[in-house]
Amino acid sequence: MARIEVDRTVCIGSGLCAWNAPEVFEQDEEGLSRVLPDAAARSGQGPDEGAVEEAMMACPAQAIRLTEV
Helix, strand or coil, X not given: CEEEEXXXXXXXXXXXXXXXXXXXXXXCCCCCEEECHHHHHHCCCCCHHHHHHHHHHHCCCCCXXXXXX
């Protein structure tokens, strides 16, 4: 299982993560990305994994990281 993390100190708010994986990411009122609470519990299971990898590759700030737990 992997933990999905967004480094909000480097996020530029492009929204590509939410576009690639809307079931995992959203943009908050400041326009920065965050992981949806229920997505953290599902990480590493099912179809979200490929979408998360696409979001990681698309992120211009490289603010998304997967950490094995």
